[in-house]
Amino acid sequence: MNSDLIDTVLGVAGLAVRFTVYVMLISPAGIVVLASFTREDTLSFLPSGFSLRWYEAAFSSSPFMSALWTSSQLAIVATIVVLILGTAAAFAIARYRFKGSSLFQSLVLSPLIVPIVVLGLGLLQFLAWVGLSNSFVGLFVGHLVIMLPYVVRTMIGGLLVLNRALEEAAMNLRARPFRVFRRITLPLLAPSLITAGVFAFVTSFGNVTLSSFLAVTGTVTLPVQIFTYVEYSYEPIVAAVSSIVIAVTIVVILIIERVIGVDKLF
Amino acid sequence: MSVVSLKNISKMYGATAAVESVSLDVEKGELLCLLGPSGCGKTTTLRMVAGFVKPTSGTVEIEGKEVTDLAPYRRDTGMVFQSYALFPHMTVAQNIAFGLENLGKPPKLREQRVQEMLELIELAHLSRRYPAELSGGQQQRVALARALAMNPAVLLLDEPFSNLDAQLRVRLREDLRSLLKRIQITTLFVTHDQEEALMFADRIMVMRNGGVEQVGTPSEIYETPATRFVAEFIGWCSIFDGMVNGQGEFSVGDSIRLPVDAGPGPATVIVRPEHVKPVEIPGQAHAFEARVTSSNYHGSLCRLRLDVSGQEVLMEAHYPHGRAPKVNERIAISINSKGVRRLPG
Numbered sequence: 001m002n003s004d005l006i007d008t009v010l011g012v013a014g015l016a017v018r019f020t021v022y023v024m025l026i027s028p029a030g031i032v033v034l035a036s037f038t039r040e041d042t043l044s045f046l047p048s049g050f051s052l053r054w055y056e057a058a059f060s061s062s063p064f065m066s067a068l069w070t071s072s073q074l075a076i077v078a079t080i081v082v083l084i085l086g087t088a089a090a091f092a093i094a095r096y097r098f099k100g101s102s103l104f105q106s107l108v109l110s111p112l113i114v115p116i117v118v119l120g121l122g123l124l125q126f127l128a129w130v131g132l133s134n135s136f137v138g139l140f141v142g143h144l145v146i147m148l149p150y151v152v153r154t155m156i157g158g159l160l161v162l163n164r165a166l167e168e169a170a171m172n173l174r175a176r177p178f179r180v181f182r183r184i185t186l187p188l189l190a191p192s193l194i195t196a197g198v199f200a201f202v203t204s205f206g207n208v209t210l211s212s213f214l215a216v217t218g219t220v221t222l223p224v225q226i227f228t229y230v231e232y233s234y235e236p237i238v239a240a241v242s243s244i245v246i247a248v249t250i251v252v253i254l255i256i257e258r259v260i261g262v263d264k265l266f
Numbered sequence: 267m268s269v270v271s272l273k274n275i276s277k278m279y280g281a282t283a284a285v286e287s288v289s290l291d292v293e294k295g296e297l298l299c300l301l302g303p304s305g306c307g308k309t310t311t312l313r314m315v316a317g318f319v320k321p322t323s324g325t326v327e328i329e330g331k332e333v334t335d336l337a338p339y340r341r342d343t344g345m346v347f348q349s350y351a352l353f354p355h356m357t358v359a360q361n362i363a364f365g366l367e368n369l370g371k372p373p374k375l376r377e378q379r380v381q382e383m384l385e386l387i388e389l390a391h392l393s394r395r396y397p398a399e400l401s402g403g404q405q406q407r408v409a410l411a412r413a414l415a416m417n418p419a420v421l422l423l424d425e426p427f428s429n430l431d432a433q434l435r436v437r438l439r440e441d442l443r444s445l446l447k448r449i450q451i452t453t454l455f456v457t458h459d460q461e462e463a464l465m466f467a468d469r470i471m472v473m474r475n476g477g478v479e480q481v482g483t484p485s486e487i488y489e490t491p492a493t494r495f496v497a498e499f500i501g502w503c504s505i506f507d508g509m510v511n512g513q514g515e516f517s518v519g520d521s522i523r524l525p526v527d528a529g530p531g532p533a534t535v536i537v538r539p540e541h542v543k544p545v546e547i548p549g550q551a552h553a554f555e556a557r558v559t560s561s562n563y564h565g566s567l568c569r570l571r572l573d574v575s576g577q578e579v580l581m582e583a584h585y586p587h588g589r590a591p592k593v594n595e596r597i598a599i600s601i602n603s604k605g606v607r608r609l610p611g
């Protein structure tokens with residue numbers, strides 16, 4: 001009897017916790033999307049009426065559109081570069097024993113631990129010292145640094161799971177090293193590469209702190225643009241821009257899910 | 267000319283030798299088995315032939331050509347891995363075609379050869395399946411077809427039966443042996459299973475701690491083991507450490523006396539369990555009184571451990587149903603003098 005009661009109480013509590021977690025996860029995005037359809041001139045929840053005027057405004061706002069363009073370009077190019085660098089680093093760490101291997105690994109993963117504010121400050125000083133302050137290259141390099149740990153971590157995991165005998169079998173079947181990599185290693189690492197790519201892209205695309213530190217005159221990333229806009233205006237245009245970003249993200253994840261299945265990703 | 271020739275190869279890992287001065291010649295069409303317990307160096311030896319491990323010293327020759335320093339993809343070997351290592355993202359046909367592609371064979375020839383191989387392993391109907399959709403036995407056959415497709419000089423098998431259940435193992439062993447004999451391919455085969463080696467091989471090289479204990483045909487290895495290790499590792503046997511007197515009689519303990527073909531002095535002899543028989547009346551030639559210390563039922567025959575005045579004697583015998591002696595029972599046994607072998611050295 002008593003244990004039945006405990007089971008029931010725990011069951012109800014579990015349901016409540018789960019419900020709360022889901023609500024907390026979804027509501028910020030949901031509120032922004034709902035608010036973006038407002039007819040009013042100020043951002044408010046719940047919105048009154050329905051209109052697409054803020055979407056029109058967003059698409060015709062050159063600061064927001066150029067920021068979206070900057071952020072996309074930065075994130076896409078940086079993701080490609082960081083995937084190459086990170087996979088190479090993961091290869092070295094997972095496959096070879098060399099002096100200072102664990103030091104190298106800690107170093108590569110350290111941006112995860114160091115607060116981004118500290119990293120940003122340090123990078124700002126460093127880039128000024130090497131003459132790259134207020135340059136797109138500096139911003140780009142900064143983004144690579146914070147994206148790298150996600151890629152390296154994911155790729156080390158992928159490499160450790162990959163059966164080395166498969167590569168040996170390919171070599172035994174007369175495949176030269178590059179062919180082994182292209183025909184065997186790379187296809188089998190594809191799920192890890194996509195996971196790493198998604199992590200890296202999101203890290204770059206959503207970053208505010210580092211991008212503010214390494215801001216380049218004339219080019220602003222979208223998160224920084226939204227952040228500075230909200231500081232002095234409460235126009236629903238930011239809600240519309242955010243909703244566009246959310247929509248793009250969902251579409252990308254759906255495509256990936258269609259292609260390989262999200263359950264294989266994480 | 268031998269197809270594979272190992273000359274004094276050693277592999278050191280730091281100060282420990284995984285393989286120590288092993289020499290071996292494998293003849294054309296021969297099925298040679300590297301047998302030994304785990305860590306004896308048999309797999310390292312096989313990997314040195316394939317080129318995945320570079321010997322610290324010594325040379326490896328394949329078809330008379332030295333390949334010691336050649337990369338694996340420049341050697342004419344076909345290997346079946348313990349895990350089969352089929353490419354999970356390729357179909358059965360694509361797996362088999364992979365080696366032919368790398369050799370630069372034209373598509374037409376490739377297709378033809380893949381078809382031949384599929385027929386050889388009787389899996390033509392599964393050519394479009396992925397490895398994950400095959401049973402263990404089917405995967406093993408695909409791995410074999412993939413290795414054979416390139417028509418290599420030597421086939422290397424690394425414990426190919428260890429991932430299969432016992433029932434299937436025995437049947438596939440017979441099938442594989444007759445297939446390899448039919449196509450007359452030279453084969454190097456690694457196993458830790460002595461029964462498998464005895465059944466499968468033309469010749470066996472028994473290894474221990476990186477060195478060679480004995481090389482010989484299965485019956486040589488079984489009947490006349492060169493060392494105590496080989497005697498104990500292959501099959502089941504009684505081992506006696508005793509003395510030979512001037513009349514060529516070996517004695518151990520108070521009661522065991524056996525004729526041996528050896529000069530006087532200390533000697534070790536072995537007796538295989540099938541040379542020990544139960545007898546009705548004690549007092550017969552080479553008959554002894556024995557106490558049963560353990561009795562294991564194995565279907566058609568019974569395996570007994572016996573105590574003959576302090577010496578352990580192993581016996582395999584057929585008993586009518588329910589008549590097998592029980593533990594601590596006293597029985598009479600005789601040892602066939604033809605089955606008594608003196609270990610050299």
